Amino acid sequence: MRTNGTGTQGSVDRRGLLKLVGGSTAALGLTAAGCGGGSGSDGGTVTIRYAWWGSDDRAKRINQTIELFEKKHPKIKVKTDFQPYLDFWKKFNTQASGGNPPDVFQNAVGFLRKYDAKNVLLDLGGQVEAGNLRMDGFRAGLDTFGEVDGRLLGVPVGSNSMALVIDEKVFGKAGITPRPGWTWEEFHAALAKIRDTQGRAGDSGMYGVMYLYDLHLRQHGKAFFTPKGLGFTEADLTDWWTKALQGVRAGTYSDPKKVSQVKPKAALSAGLSACEFTWDNFTIRYTSEGKSEYGLAPVPTTDGKRTGQYLGSLMLSASKRTKHPEEVARFIDFMVHDPEVATIMGYDRGVPATTAQYEAFKPTDPVNKKIAAYEQQLVDSGVLEQITPHPAGADIAEAAFLRIAEEMALGKSSVAEAVRQFFSESKTALGS
Known part of the structure; x- marks a missing residue:
């Protein structure tokens, strides 16, 4: 795996939105169920916990993708935890400090090294080698966006600039x-x-x-x-x-x-x-x-x-304490590669990071067409650089x-x- 500096997402714009690439501070809470570093299994079914932040529209879209995942992977169940941006990180920090972070969670570049230093993040490189997570087919070098010192700590779900x-x-x-x-x-x-x-x-x-x-x-x-x-x-x-x-x-x-x-x-x-x-x-x-x-x-x-300029991205990371790294890796793989996920999410978290999802969702509204054209122009013009760690x-x-x-x-x-x-x-x- 190539070594590369990683970069963000994001802040919540200049008055709060630039805090994080593609995020929103709309208040909504879907209470998490389950506890423990990794969730248990029942009758051969594994349960993993997934946490993220965003608007209520993002929550609806993500819940649709989870239903799709569980339909295609009936042996893996996903329990969700959704918070507004600031509340998300406050809760996550408490969970991480207590040794009880979610199995998989939405992440951004500004937090990679912070939680890596706290021994929270799982190096997903082993799951790539095991064939449970594909890191091919990413657009414009995004496959290395979540790497820190040669370790894969996050997988991009979308891009923005x-x-x-x-x-x-x-x-x-x-x-x-x-x-x-x-x-x-x-x-x-x-x-x-x-x-x-x-x-x-x-x-x-x-x-x-x-x-x-x-x-x-x-x-x-x-x-x-x-x-x-x-x-x-x-x-x-x-x-x-x-x-x-x-x-x-x-x-x-x-x-x-x-x-x-x-x-x-x-x-x-x-x-x-x-x-x-x-x-x-x-x-x-x-x-x-x-x-x-x-x-x-x-x-x-x-x-x-x-x-x-560079392409930034929200990403998915996993907890080092998860008891189900294979299932978590398969979940991440599904969320970044499955074409149907792209048709559900659209550009909510940025332009899809993988070619398969990018080609699966073709925006029809003027605004998203402009976003797609803008990023394509950046790629074609060769101005994009690597982000600084x-x-x-x-x-x-x-x-x-x-x-x-x-x-x-x-x-x-x-x-x-x-x-x-x-x-x-x-x-x-x-x-x-």
Whole structure:
């Protein structure tokens, strides 16, 4: 098995959605049944516990896939545990600390090394060798996305990438057509033109979008994370946040107070801006929230070529304490390869990770067609790179970045104070 750095999912966007690739914080609880590190068997039937987070629509879809799995694998029963995002990780951390994590669970890159260091995650490589889990047929190198130091700790279920979501009507009226390879200078000129001709901010504010800042750093030969800590300096972040506040004062970025007031609605769909950076598979959110037409535009570049982009993914991981590793592996294999699963899930967790599922689901609605076309363009253009490994504690650093950036934008701290606070909290979280 090849060694490769792993990367995310995800945060819950800039106001909560970027926290995690393809996630949602909608509240719903399907109470788990069963207990113990691995669930027992009865009359030759094995029961495994499966936990995940997401919207209630995701829950309905996943329950349909579980019914399908149990129909095709009558000797394996699946008990479910569904929570909103924050509640999921709070409960999971308690379960993991008590030696009672679910047998299989939804995971994201920011948590791989954290729970690997806590000896929670099962290396699925042995199940691949045993023929219970196939790691062939994955799109665009996603087969290595869940590897840490040569061990397979997660299997991707879908893919997404950072993108610029635009209000197509506003951009059209302003006479702006974003094209691959456009530069940051051209991007900021476009924001100013939108402000001057359309009477609204160009962008909703980039200061708290950790994964966008990661791309910007990668365009300059750095990255947000290294395998052991942060990959940038206080001077780097000072420059980024200073320019962000300058954009707010100039009116090219939305007023942070107004952005905060319209939550949970996004600033873009609320009409406060003409674009914002987020994961491509979140585009459907704007269509459901807003009254305009929304599309995907290329990420600006520093040199006209390198975007720093990569495919991120939600994934499925297994507990090292499971008593049923073979059944868990077969469950994961089914969820990432079975074509019928793709027709049920659609793009709920991103574009399907395997070719079989990608070909099984052909979106018919305009939004999902745009998502598929956007990712295909990224693959065809050759701009995709490998994600930088996230160290243990990356999830805490990511949450701190979002929170501190928002406090700074609202005037609760200066740039200098915010930078010091972020580095202080991150060094504690990352142990560096």
